[in-house]
Amino acid sequence: MASQDLSLKECAERLGVHYMTAYRYVRLGMLPAEKVGSEWQVTEDDLEAFRHRQDPVSAGRRRQAPWADRLRRRMLAGDDRGSWQIVEAALASGLDPGEVYLDVITPAMHRIGEDWAAGSGTIAQEHRATAVATRLIGRLSSRFTHRGRSRGRVVIGTPHGEAHALAVSMVADLLRGAGFDVVDLGHDLPTEEFIAAVDEARPVAAVAVSISTSDSLPAAEELISALHAAAGVPVVVGGMAVVDEAQALALGADAYAADGSAAVAFVESLVSG
Ligand code: B12
DSSP, rough: OOOEEHHHHHHHHHHHHHHHHHHHHHTTTSSOOOTTEEEEEHHHHHHHHHHHHHHHHHHHHTTTHHHHHHHHHHHHHHHHHHHHHHHHHHHTTOOHHHHHEEEEIHHHHHHHHHHHHHHHSSSHHHHHHHHHHHHHHHHHHGOOOOOOOOOOOOEEETTTTTTOOOOHHHHHHHHTTTTTTEEOOSSOOOOHHHHHHHHHHHHEEEEEEEOOOOGGGGHHHHHHHHHIIIIIOOOOEEEETSSSHHHHOOOOOEEOSSSSSHHHHHHHHHHHO
């Protein structure tokens, strides 16, 4: 049966929204419509497809689409454009940039690491994927801006010898998005340089240290001890080489956070308490 044409008023009634809301859907291109004379017309099929997209159950399904796996494949292929399209689709499905970091890019990189460790991925593929991920973070980074007064300053970096850089950028952005002023020292900074940078950044609410490899643990311990002795600031640690709070405390840290959101919660507790 041919799809029937509906006026905008009829669409609004069927959707249970105000006429102006239905008009906004059309103007934003969310609801396909054709102008006939001075009237907008929408086919019944288009209205049904639109209604389905608005339904919370199908919206939830889109949010839970296998974004990480799709992204991993494009990143392994070194496909910048395709990777960015997946990020854009994930954002359009309702994920915020922080969720793209934590629920899409992070698990994609973790899986690449697992495959590499299991011998089913090459080092070249991992390097190619990391290069793409670095550029994705560069593009997403500008979305983590926060208007208004800074809630305090956080310095972030890694122990000397640590080559893993992505987590530092992501956690820095998440903190920035939560209103903190972040001094991002990147990775692999000699301990004395790290201390000097913290001194220069005073007043500092907290220092965040990212530790990815077990090989970096001795340097991490040295860094944390030097930060306490020289700078007297609370230190929160996280990263692949730290498994839980007990290990973090044994390294001398004041707190452990499993991801960037947990780091935000810790620094918030410091500045508000
Ligand atoms: C890419 C990569 C590299 C790249 C890094 C390039 C770059 N520009 O960053 C290169 C090729 C350099 C590399 C080298 C090595 N790597 Co590597 N690498 C990886 C890989 C695949 C991805 C890392 C990544 O970016 N992950 C994405 C980030 C966002 O995830 P994340 O680090 O877990 O961070 C999240 C949380 O942990 C948390 N978090 C992280 N830091 C912090 C800090 C704070 C304060 C807080 C609150 C939270 C937090 O929040 C983040 C966001 O969710 C991982 C696999 C993996 N599982 O991650 C291996 C991995 C980290 N590498 C590993 C190893 C062994 C190595 C090498 C020793 C290999 C070798 N034999 O040479 C060297 C070591 C180099 C060195 N001196 O550091 C191991 C480490 C195992 C271990 N526990 O020791 C891993 C886990 C791979 C594996 N499965 O075995 N690697």
